[in-house]
Amino acid sequence: MQHIVTTIIDDLSTVIFGKQQQIKLALACLFSEGHLLIEDLPGMGKTTLSHALAAVLGLSYQRIQFTSDLLPADIIGTNIFNNKEHSFSFHKGPIFSQVVLADEINRAGPKTQSSLLEAMEEQQVTVDGEKYLLPTPFFVIATQNPLYQAGTYPLPESQLDRFLMRISLGFPPKNAEKRLLLNNQKRDYSQLPQRINQQQLKQIQESIANITLSAPVVDYIIELVTYTREAQSLSASLSPRASMALAKSAKAWAYIEGRDFVLPEDVQAVFSSVCQHRLGLHSEAGNNQIADILKHVLVPV
């Protein structure tokens, strides 16, 4: 199974140049059944990445463009009266899809945002008292414009917490951008081959769940979250949900790295993506603070 993962990473790298680390993080997030938040300036390839991910994993895909006038029903779907049959029938919204790209999620109003977030948490939606199960696997890949940009409604901390990871792509390196410009072909992610089926995805998820998490690594995770709880300089601290997320992501990272056990290095690799948005830190300054935490907390031997 391991070689498939390598192939997937290679495939994605043909679409997103020079961002192997982010690709791996995104994969780790999806492999450990989490939802992914991508935050960046417009035009950095957020949408491209999410499209490509859906394509290589062979999952059904819907994109919802969030705008300030988007309503919850536009996402979830609505009951429509059927004149012929004299009854209401439910018309499924775009959320009934295995991968949902919630583009520029922070441009929509809080009510709409929260309807999506409920679906992420419960894996089901409720319309007029009727419950509808969402398909499995169910991933939400949300993108977010930086908060200082006009017309954004920041996601509240409780809702940010629903995302397993937040990554940001950042500017491409010079040579990658050069390649991007020289490459005449339109980057068509829909042309990416499907590398795995649902069955195989399930297998990967199971293997990740079985990856060994040893006591020293658990100690390290505990030390890290304890540090954020005791440090005066941080406005928010990490919840037990965050430490579970950290453990889960570290396992997935270890899997992608081709190991069946977790090293402290794996925790360090995913720490920033898993914790930064939960600590209320924003990219640029936040990176330094995260680096500080990793520097201060001793790695248990």
Place this chain on the structure above:
Amino acid sequence: MNKIKNQRVINFSLSFIYLGLVSFFIEHLPLPFIIMLGMLCGWNIYLTLKYKQKPNAWLANGLAAIALIIMLSSIGFKDTVVLFVAMLLLSCVFKLLQAKTKQHYQLIITLTFFSLSAVYLFSQTIFTTLIISTLYVLNFAVLGLLESSHSLKLSSKQSAKIMLLAFPLAVVLLLFLPKLPAFWQLPGPKMAQTGLSEQVEPFDIAKLSNSDELVFRAKFDDNSPSTPYYWRAIVHDEFDGKAWKTSSFLKQAMMLPSQNSSNGNTTQYSIIAEPAMADWLYGIGYANSDNENVISNSVGLLRKKQYKSKVLQYSVSTEPLSSKKLNNIEQRFYKTLTVSNNQKSYQLAQQLKNSSANADELFNKLLDYFSQNNFSYTLTPTPMRGDDTLDQFMFNNKRGFCGHYASAAAFIFRSAGVPARVVSGYLGGEYNQSNDYITVRQYDAHAWVEVYTNAGWRIFDATAVVAPERLNGSLSQSAALNDEFKNNINFGLVSLSNYAAINWLRLELENLDYQWSSWVLGFDKNKQQDLLASLFGNTYIWLVPLGVIIVLILSFSAYFIYINRPKVTTKQPPLVNEYYQLLKWANKQAINYPENAPPVQTLLHISQHAPYAEQQITAFCHLFEQVRYARQPFTKERKNQAKDLIKLIKSIKQRNL
């Protein structure tokens, strides 16, 4: 309030300790008080066993009031030491009856250490020490139980370990710490012992023969004086018609220090005297001692400087009796007779005097008189009453023991105008072969006469002709008197000495006790000085105690630093120690590894900077990963592999240098 996990066991153990203590004090505290304490301990054990509630405050206070009355009425206020010990015991037992919280038990356990030590005020034998040490271990164990959820067995094991660890320290303290004068010592508690008395009334010594209590032990240095050993203790010079007493004049003379006129003809020996209320000590002939706690007086007797409830060990040098000459005043003094009864004996004296040319001849004639007139030795003579008791003995009964003979003989000598005095002390003793010492017990008490003849003082002992076997060895060994003796003696090991095994056991136990007395209890300033001088020489001997104190302080500080050290190094999980060894090695190799990097990363870094050991470090890294992170079992093979790798890596360093 802290919940106590082992309350039942703690309660039971403490009650047991106090029950043991109470039994120790049976001899020294009044019986009603002992019975009361025993009942209180028993009650507490009953409550513990039956899971009953402890008595409430009203009941306990009421009982305490009653107990206080019993204590004060039975002990009184005179003997303060006993009173304070009794108060300590009583308060501890009552506190135990009421104890509920951890603090209560902590208090009781602390006081128990004091109570246990209080036993030493009364008894210092090796058996006491053994039993008290055991109770100490138990008390320590209870203290351990209070702080943990261990079983009593485990806790006892630990506390025994503590005691064993403390033992070498105790030995060092005993041997090297300066022996300060016992300024802290309490006034000697009263000894309810029988002993010699200031006046010889014949019946006294008969009573003594009932006691097998140890009086002293003597060990001769090289040449022992000729037997029989007459251990002098008191001289009696005044006859009141019935009993021989020590006159006030002689008492004053006894306060005078001896004139040391050593003519070289002396014998050396050392004596370990058991504690007694009286101030007299024991020696053969004219005794002299250079012990600072002993006075040698002008009559050749030894006296204690202070009463002490402690075993006293002293060395004696002895001159023969005959070496002392009396002046005329003294001669007259020892001839004085102020009474006029016992006329028949007086006439006998005149008769003997008239038929003898000098005092020596009189001496022999009197001995002959005793041997030829059917006198016999008995420990149970018929009581003699009236004024002329000596006459009754000499002419009617003719049955008696040393007191009778001595009393009569001294009277006859004085009546005949020969200076004489009655001396009481002990005769003989039991010789212990394995350690070459003599044990003297109360039943060896004896009285005899010292007569001043032309040859100086001579011992006149009529017992020698009446019961010659009495002169050799101890009364207990005298065959003729054996039955009579054993019927009289209290039940004890001596009374069973006919059985070889028991006798052997008795002698062995006695040996042990002798060693204890001579090496532990009798280890005083002089002995210490001798030992230190033999170990370190005389010049710098004063440095030794100082050095020992410094060493003790240093080792105590080291110990406290050790137990307060940061606890990082305690019980490392597998391979962590080896990992740190590797880091240390890297430091020595001047390889700087990134600070606070994860272990695997650190190892990889080191291996890259030490290409000569890369293979081994990588192997160790793999092993480390497997054991620490992949939860592979830390098998013996892996353990050995790790050890070998570390060894190999270290040796590579040496090869490179």
